[in-house]
Amino acid sequence: MRRLISMTVWGLLMTTTQISAQNKSTVDGNVKDNNGKALESVTVSLLKAKDSTLVKTDITDGNGQFELSASAGGKFLLSYTIVGYDKKFSDRFELQAGQSFHAGAVSLNAAPKKLQDVTVTSRKPMIEVKADKTIFNVENSINATGSNALELLQKSPGMQVDNNDNISMKGKTGVKVYVDSKMMQLNSKDLAAYLRSINSNDIEAIEMISNPSAKYDASGNAGIINIRLKKNKKFGTNGSMTAGFVQGVTPKGNGSVNLNYRDKKVNLFSNVSGNIGRYENDMNLYRIQRDTLYDQHAVNYNNNKSINIKTGADFFLDSRNTIGGLITTNFSTNDWTSTSNTDISYYPTNTYQKTLKAFNSVPGNRNNIDANLNYRYADTSGKEINFDGDYGQFRGRGNSYQPNYYQDVNGNILSQVINRNYTPTNIDIYTAKVDVEMPKWKGKLGFGAKFSYVKTDNTFDFFTDANGSPVKVLSRSNSFSYKENVNAAYVNYQRQFNPKWSLQAGLRAEQTNSEGILTRADGFVQDDNNVKRNYFDLFPSAALTWTVNKKNTLNLTYSRRIDRPTYQDLNPFENKLDELTYEKGNAFLRPQYTDNVELSHTFMYMINTSIGYSHVKDYSTMTTDTIKNATFVQQKNLATQQILTFSIGSPLPIKKWWNGYANFWYNYQMFKGMIGNNELKTTIPLFGAYMQHSFTLGNDYTAEASGWFNGPSIWGATWKTKSQGALDLGIQKMFLQKKATLKLSATDIFHTASPWRAHSVFGGLNISGNGSWESQTFRVNFTYRFGSNQVKAARQRQTGLETESKRIKG
Numbered sequence: 001m002r003r004l005i006s007m008t009v010w011g012l013l014m015t016t017t018q019i020s021a022q023n024k025s026t027v028d029g030n031v032k033d034n035n036g037k038a039l040e041s042v043t044v045s046l047l048k049a050k051d052s053t054l055v056k057t058d059i060t061d062g063n064g065q066f067e068l069s070a071s072a073g074g075k076f077l078l079s080y081t082i083v084g085y086d087k088k089f090s091d092r093f094e095l096q097a098g099q100s101f102h103a104g105a106v107s108l109n110a111a112p113k114k115l116q117d118v119t120v121t122s123r124k125p126m127i128e129v130k131a132d133k134t135i136f137n138v139e140n141s142i143n144a145t146g147s148n149a150l151e152l153l154q155k156s157p158g159m160q161v162d163n164n165d166n167i168s169m170k171g172k173t174g175v176k177v178y179v180d181s182k183m184m185q186l187n188s189k190d191l192a193a194y195l196r197s198i199n200s201n202d203i204e205a206i207e208m209i210s211n212p213s214a215k216y217d218a219s220g221n222a223g224i225i226n227i228r229l230k231k232n233k234k235f236g237t238n239g240s241m242t243a244g245f246v247q248g249v250t251p252k253g254n255g256s257v258n259l260n261y262r263d264k265k266v267n268l269f270s271n272v273s274g275n276i277g278r279y280e281n282d283m284n285l286y287r288i289q290r291d292t293l294y295d296q297h298a299v300n301y302n303n304n305k306s307i308n309i310k311t312g313a314d315f316f317l318d319s320r321n322t323i324g325g326l327i328t329t330n331f332s333t334n335d336w337t338s339t340s341n342t343d344i345s346y347y348p349t350n351t352y353q354k355t356l357k358a359f360n361s362v363p364g365n366r367n368n369i370d371a372n373l374n375y376r377y378a379d380t381s382g383k384e385i386n387f388d389g390d391y392g393q394f395r396g397r398g399n400s401y402q403p404n405y406y407q408d409v410n411g412n413i414l415s416q417v418i419n420r421n422y423t424p425t426n427i428d429i430y431t432a433k434v435d436v437e438m439p440k441w442k443g444k445l446g447f448g449a450k451f452s453y454v455k456t457d458n459t460f461d462f463f464t465d466a467n468g469s470p471v472k473v474l475s476r477s478n479s480f481s482y483k484e485n486v487n488a489a490y491v492n493y494q495r496q497f498n499p500k501w502s503l504q505a506g507l508r509a510e511q512t513n514s515e516g517i518l519t520r521a522d523g524f525v526q527d528d529n530n531v532k533r534n535y536f537d538l539f540p541s542a543a544l545t546w547t548v549n550k551k552n553t554l555n556l557t558y559s560r561r562i563d564r565p566t567y568q569d570l571n572p573f574e575n576k577l578d579e580l581t582y583e584k585g586n587a588f589l590r591p592q593y594t595d596n597v598e599l600s601h602t603f604m605y606m607i608n609t610s611i612g613y614s615h616v617k618d619y620s621t622m623t624t625d626t627i628k629n630a631t632f633v634q635q636k637n638l639a640t641q642q643i644l645t646f647s648i649g650s651p652l653p654i655k656k657w658w659n660g661y662a663n664f665w666y667n668y669q670m671f672k673g674m675i676g677n678n679e680l681k682t683t684i685p686l687f688g689a690y691m692q693h694s695f696t697l698g699n700d701y702t703a704e705a706s707g708w709f710n711g712p713s714i715w716g717a718t719w720k721t722k723s724q725g726a727l728d729l730g731i732q733k734m735f736l737q738k739k740a741t742l743k744l745s746a747t748d749i750f751h752t753a754s755p756w757r758a759h760s761v762f763g764g765l766n767i768s769g770n771g772s773w774e775s776q777t778f779r780v781n782f783t784y785r786f787g788s789n790q791v792k793a794a795r796q797r798q799t800g801l802e803t804e805s806k807r808i809k810g
Contacts, residue, residue, distance in 0.1 A: 252277025
């Protein structure tokens with residue numbers, strides 16, 4: 001099937017490249033001020049004379065020069081705009097196809113107001129739907145107030161976050177999460193902990209990209225989520241202060257301070273934010289295994305404290321060259337505790353046997369430090385070169401104290417087992433990459449290369465308790481080191497053949513070398529003591545766009561993706577929740593490969609509809625299995641998965657004061673494979689919806705209503721989950737000349753997001769589970785902005801840690 005899809009798509013691309021470009025017409029000129037000095041950065045727009053419809057725009061260079069092109073002849077005029085000068089229009093002129101027109105020198109008069117008196121104010125829509133991505137502009141959302149990044153993902157269109165913090169897009173797992181275009185190489189637990197430490201006050205937007213181009217790393221079969229943090233966009237000295245309060249089961253607090261300075265030569269930016277609070281959730285598992293019934297009830301608490309610091313500088317050497325540095329740090333403590341009671345009975349007669357009462361205390365901390373050095377060259381011809389050198393460091397520490405007491409019906413202790421463990425994790429990531437873009441062959445050519453090297457060191461020391469003193473168990477203690485080197489190169493080409501047809505096609509090559517070494521403390525040699533892998537892969541991607549007419553556009557995309565295991569999923573450690581439940585790594589876990597093809601239709605630049613098909617080879621997911629009377633979860637490859645998808649979304653401009661957005665998605669998943677000696681063959685339909693409405697009430701008041709719903713789903717290939725959803729309401733007031741903002745919001749009004757419910761019957765194991773978390777909250781947020789309001793576009797760039805930092809597991 002994959003070969004058929006590849007041949008079909010590439011056949012279309014080869015056919016399209018035979019379309020010849022029409023003759024271009026050009027318009028050039030130069031712009032000066034009223035003293036005869038060349039004006040740089042003037043926006044020059046070519047407009048149709050009949051109705052002032054925009055045809056093309058350009059920005060003047062350091063000499064005041066500009067050049068515009070038109071694909072067809074006609075009658076036109078030019079407009080000239082720049083902050084601080086009066087807008088000016090040219091006389092009408094006629095242009096024949098293939099003809100050139102010289103507009104000559106144009107002088108602009110200084111506007112009556114000084115530059116520092118000009119304030120530019122703009123407001124992006126809450127949800128932007130583009131051909132290649134959907135953007136959730138968090139900074140414009142009232143109901144996003146006081147949320148952390150993980151909660152915001154659950155509220156984003158087409159996104160899901162399950163009870164185990166696994167993130168999926170339109171029902172598809174394998175999503176890669178980027179922060180400021182840098183992939184976070186963390187497992188689901190550490191990624192969730194990190195995302196919870198990022199407050200909505202620090203987030204500008206969330207981008208959801210379903211089919212990335214060859215420029216991006218090939219990881220992520222379901223697509224990419226890029227969380228853009230706020231960055232200075234203004235000249236002068238400016239900043240903001242924010243304080244927030246969240247009341248759920250327990251109170252929580254957050255705050256941040258931003259301080260920035262920017263002029264024509266330098267851009268300095270910094271941010272410090274923090275979160276503090278206790279989070280509570282419960283979990284219940286009703287498990288029938290062989291002839292025994294286990295009825296488990298657990299309550300978990302997470303005391304979280306975190307500080308995020310981001311600081312950097314850009315130095316504009318001249319109009320073409322920029323160098324910059326960026327340091328991002330995250331320091332967090334996560335003291336996790338759990339209390340559980342499990343009644344154990346003989347199932348055929350429902351005869352009570354005993355109760356397991358277990359406690360687990362895991363004080364721990366996670367620290368991330370990422371450093372980036374960047375160089376950028378860009379000239380007026382459209383040529384751009386970016387180089388990034390990066391170093392990323394992750395340090396995790398955890399100490400578990402886990403006593404287990406078996407009791408009779410009267411509470412008398414029958415026996416006890418007290419376990420301890422010490423689990424330090426050290427991960428170091430080194431990357432270097434270069435990206436080049438330039439006009440070529442009547443389009444844009446991009447190419448680049450990347451080198452990455454990752455080294456992880458993990459220790460798992462297991463102890464039993466002897467009269468209150470820990471005794472190390474050598475047969476269950478070990479260390480695991482993992483090294484990985486990925487060398488990649490890509491080429492990408494974009495071209496607008498004519499007003500109706502455009503093409504983007506690319507090819508990425510990645511060569512991977514890895515080695516995992518397990519060293520047991522007792523010296524015992526087992527099958528997974530040393531696992532080496534070397535493999536080479538090609539990842540083609542393409543997008544063909546056809547503008548049928550002014551109202552309809554079709555876009556056909558194809559991409560091949562890879563999902564490498566997280567570093568800790570390869571680690572064969574066993575981590576116990578209690579005596580009867582634990583999780584286990586898998587040193588033999590293989591990468592999974594996905595072929596995606598999608599056809600989308602855009603109507604009136606508003607309604608976006610898409611259908612797609614995905615084929616996953618060596619599909620990897622968390623599975624539930626048993627050994628004796630214990631149950632464990634482990635990441636495994638389960639052969640194949642096929643997915644058919646459909647989605648439709650659109651902004652809803654209902655009234656001048658009322659705007660909204662709605663999105664609906666559906667997919668049909670088919671699994672076929674093996675778990676141990678048991679055959680797995682499952683099909684399941686999934687669907688979900690997202691809705692958002694914003695209201696301008698006057699007197700600087702705005703309000704918002706937003707909600708999401710996900711139908712019955714599947715987790716771990718065998719768990720079938722029930723539907724969930726939530727409705728959030730919020731109101732906002734601006735005052736102090738719009739420098740201060742107060743936001744009030746309430747989440748999960750009807751308490752429908754929690755609890756979750758799931759059921760699994762497979763391989764002789766029958767489990768029903770449910771649980772809840774603090775989904776219903778009341779939030780207050782206050783922000784005060786100070787300093788200059790002169791807007792200047794910020795420099796956006798990718799660092800080199802996009803893929804590696806996402807796969808760290810704690």
